[in-house]
Amino acid sequence: LSGSTPGRHVNTLCHSADVSFLNCSLINARSVCNKLVELQHLLNYNNIDILLITESWLSSSYSSSLLADLNKFSVLRKDRLSTGGGVCAIIRAGIDFVLVDVAPEFTDLELLAFDVIGVHTKYRFILCYRPPSSGINDLCLLTKAIDSLCTSDASVILCGDFNLPAISWTSPDINDVSDLLCSSFIDCVQENALVQYVSQATRGNNILDLVFSNDPFLVHAVIVSVPLSTSDHNTVEFKLNFCNTVFLKNSDKVFTDFSAIDWDSFNEYFCHINWSVVYSVDDDGDQRWSAFS
Secondary structure, eight states: OEEEOOOOOOOOOOEETTEEEEEEEEEEOSOSTTOHHHHHHHHHHSOOSEEEEESOOOOTTSOGGGTSOTTTEEEEEEOOSSSSOOEEEEEETTOOEEEOOOOGGGTTSEEEEEEEEOSSOEEEEEEEEOOTTOOHHHHHHHHHHHHHHTTSSSEEEEEEEOOOTTOOTTOSOTTOOOOHHHHHHHHHHHHTTOEEOOOSOSBTTBOOEEEEESOTTTEEEEEEEOOSTTOSSOEEEEEEEEOOOOOOOTTOOOOOOGGGOOHHHHHHHHHTSOHHHHTOSOOOHHHHHHHHO
């Protein structure tokens, strides 16, 4: 797993009252390597906060700076070691997030996870690509990974291209499948209370690109839109309710939680400051305090 992040910041999205909306897009790119211009245009001229890409086809020879301006976006990647595949997430700067460690037993999966942090809760994104040629053992490993990542206390957004066309997601009896792959995957999402929101075909007549959540109030305005450039998959656009604003009453008190400080890093930072230079001029007390703080 590789990534390039410009840092963690307070979210600055426009909001109404105390609710913001994260604008998300899920794309099977079928290689972003030959669509870099279109990708840059998509990020620069569309109000996308989180772009989720499957079949990125990236390798170590492609720097993340080719995908997005790293002053404006963070890039998370899980590249396939061979040709094709891979997943990638591009997150607008100003959105506070933490990369989630995936257990070593799931290293071979094309999967990454990250938590977006709100004021009162967090939102766990799990992005997957399941190749159409993978068998039941690979699917069992994938569902085991999903199970482990869904144990978080966060609201979960599971999305990706799972290549399971035999599942009729719009059918009232979704469990009526004879395929072992499909039934195993359905068992996984139902056991984790995940509901699937894409109801239109994303490739041909099939719904392959899926968006799930275990929070019934989180996902809305799901739209299947045009593909990215020459991709053979349609884009899935959706919004997430995102509470990231807190209102303080006059009686509320704000305090600093020093218990959360990384004291080792704190001490290392101050050890590398040349204090003789900082206080080399004969300033008054206010100026010296300003230099220190």
